Amino acid sequence: MRTRHARHGAAVAALSLALCAPAHLPAHAAGPAGPAPRDPLGGTAAEAAGAALAAQRAAATAAAGGSGGLDFRGCPDAERLPAPVRCATLRVPLDYARPDGPQISLTVSRVPATRARGADRQGALVHNPGGPGASGMQFPLVAGLAGWERIAAAYDLVGYAPRGVGRSAPLSCQDPAARTKGPTPEPADPSPADKRQRVEAARAYAHGCARRAGAALPYYTTLNNARDLHVLRAALGEEKLTFLGSSYGTYLGAVYATLHPGRVRRMVLDSAVDPDPRRVWYRNNLDQAPGFERRWYDFRAWVARHHGTYRLGATPAAVQASYERVRDAVARTPAGGAVGTGELRAAYLQAAYYDDVWPDRAAALAAFLRGDPAELTAQAAPDPAVAAAAENATAVYTAVLCNDASWPADFATWDRDNTELARTAPFETWANAFLNLPCAYWPVRERQRPVAVGAQPERLPRTLVVAAERDGATPYPGALELQRRLGAGSSLVTETGSGSHGVVGGRNDCVDRHVERYLLTGSTPGWRVRCAPHPEPAPVSLDDRAAGARRALLPPVV
Template sequence: MRTTPARHGAAAAALTLLAAAVCAAPAAAAPVPDAESAGAALAARRATTTGLGFGACPAAEDLPDPVRCATLRVPLDYARPDGTQITLTVSRVAAGRTGGAARQGALVHNPGGPGASGMYFPLLAGAPAWRRIAAAYDLIGYAPRGVGRSAPLSCQDPAARAGGPTQVPAHPSAADKERHRAAARAYARGCAERAGAALAHYTTLNNARDLHVLRAALGERRLTFAGASYGTYLGAVYATLYPGHVHRMVLDSAVNPDPARVWYRNNLDQAPGFERRWHDFRAWAARHHAAYGLGSTPAAVQASYERVRDAVARTPAGGSIGTGELHAAYLETAYRDEVWPERAAALAAFLRGDPEPLAGQAAPDPAAATETENATAVYTAVLCNDADWPGDWETWDRDHTELARTAPFETWSNAFLNLPCASWPVRARQRPVAVGGAAVTGGSPSARLPRTLIVAAERDGATPYAGALELQRRLGTEAALVTEKGAGTHGVFGGRNGCVDRHVERYLLTGDTAGWRVTCAPHPEPAPVSLDDRAARARGAVLPPVV
């Protein structure tokens, strides 16, 4: 599941591979390792010997001191460990720069996506929520295969995605749907043409194997890992494949790992979650009608939004903001309530005749076109490769038409994002891993998974809360769950909620959790701040408190 709003999504139908939980009684005999598992074991042994040579980061990474960078060679195809190799980029800030705690090892981070780069992660070492953790751990970021400079994947010319405006109807007609079907087929063909035979090797299973090799190259016998969104699924798959190589694991904003939901049904599950969060934003704006004038009820705020949408459908704001760009910008309200004040203010300004704030917030950034296209390509490839998807349009149309009756805000945009998977040109799809299952090929059925920590917001739209409960059930009695009640920001840990942050810090530093299930009160809602106020504060002005 994407953690970057403009690239969100998740999807795919699946099959089940049921097995006992990790913490259940050991299986009678270990399964025979398959070729990929044997290749990963060989690559990890080699990485233990070669290690990582950290040095100054290339200018392309735009990472300042004290961050250091390295590269890691891994097989493109783990069934052929001596075949084509690809290079992954890795970043690090060494432990101890923020305090005198005893070093506990390396903490590897995956920010989600799939398609997001974690190379920036070491920069968080000085942030308050990470300071004590960074004193004890090397903070390790990396770009997963296909991402950034790690054997980058592309499916189309980035310039094709950089332009605007785009017009996406709220209620697509049969002709609209057919246009999207044709575009999805063309996009899938572009992936195959640009990547060739390598396309099949962008999978969650290979991401987990890469993580196993990275752990070995870092000189760590066991992995300490923090994953957000899709990163929770990656972490859970790693824990299933390599339970004996897990030290500590924080899984923030959990994807539902049920093989029957990976990925198509997870996609369907998102729509009601996003609808709840869209309501949360509208209810907040209604409570602050005096500040924004968008309406005193959620329905009235919706009407204001629709007036703006109808207007940009006729005349794009700033020449580049159509309904597609508008929707992408306001989809972010479901991910982060920090953006609520500026999004509400932009709507208010537009309705007063000033389109500039909206254009500034929603306009595509040409400088980010290559990164955006790359992230979308990796996202699509991993999810399409990970599981079987419905290949018939009738299933997609029926399921999404039904969903859109009660959850229209995100349903069709997400369907069209994932639609290339219906005609994906890779025949041999992966079988979703039965997360928590002991009898997984290449795994260690006799190994018990150590204590893990799951963190979730109760009203998260991108990864609905039921996924956290399912992940805890599958990881067993050693998995603890910290819930932020009544909140929905996607990505809970990291400075937003002190209660959550204390639980995560305690776990990473000591291995202890406060209980099997713990709840924290929600973080405060944002105060209504006008765009003029925000600009003044950026200039350092002292303003009276907002009431």
């Protein structure tokens, strides 16, 4: 399930390595030596005990140090985080079954509450932006964005890079340069030969993960991410966790709440993953195909309504025909020598995630069909400057999902299920299947069992789930299932008629009022409430875009 993280609404627009196994890691083969006694909520009893011990030690250090147990200083240049953001590192066990064994370092960022003292200060708000594979290090920058003033006054805003991400024990599965060699041919209807080629590529990718990560590979899991979060909470000096999770971060938050219900203070879970263990993760990925198809239709319908601006067609079908003309053209001659059918599909998948890219994507199609490929090349060509970060994100995404659960090991199952889906949802079905196919050949002997979210013996405090009704990446039924599992104290805020992935943070005033009120007071709006959709983006003509580019050359007004 690629719950992409390059963007997260207006509020976190500031957000979003060839590596051998580190020398301090044990040399034993990947995977535990044999079955161990299991904790009924997930993982083994030894891992649960190790997580408790690591958190106790972090809390003791925090109490003794008086500064949260984390030594926050100016951020390294590599993080590109200006003052007042400060950074620290958190040591956690690689393997929680061995809390005194090899340790890894996670990077953490923080901006202190602007109301630093007094009764109105409420502690730390920790954010996970999803992926898995996304870094939350830039989250504290939202303190300077409109609409966050009251939250930033009450809370320290804390971001972090989960294990494997960025500088947090970084994971790699292939040479990052391989991602920018393009163009990548990607047939809309793969032939048997195409499928055989992708199977071999998936095997090679999985083996690359094992070769580069070595003995560390089995330890990139949601359960370990939740244990790391437990230690981070303690190191911050917080008795209970206040958490904002987006996309995959909602699943992480739900797993944490199941494992540590007594340590939850408040949780906002935005764009919810379906936590049903039967759907983690193979079926969740199948569920994305019709969701993305709906959002691809929404984009085409919007373009059709603005036919006078873009001249791409007055109906969704006509816009699809324009897109296919572009796809056929780049299949013959890649745009700018770099954008083939794979790059084109990836760029337009972003339109199924975020409606704020609709004007740019429509303008690029229009310009290409007028004979100018520059816009399309600029938007869709791989960027060598971010190749290492993109490779790292994909590696972590793959490792976590493959380690978290069992996947079908025979390609015949994948072929049957995705062939059926592609008949009605062709836009993203096969690309998503091939992205996840390394899990069929994953070289870890024992996978995790998905946590039974909601099975905790204690009742949770009030939680807030937020979802867009037409979200393709995390389809709306997942929000209903998550709320059901979180229990009677949970509330669901739905943005109706909209489908942008990531609702919280400056896009919808109705949603944000409920989120702010909950974070500041703990009050939820009721079992289920509905908010009208945020306004659709305005079309931008090619002439307007040219004028905007000229204006961008002027010095900023300060």
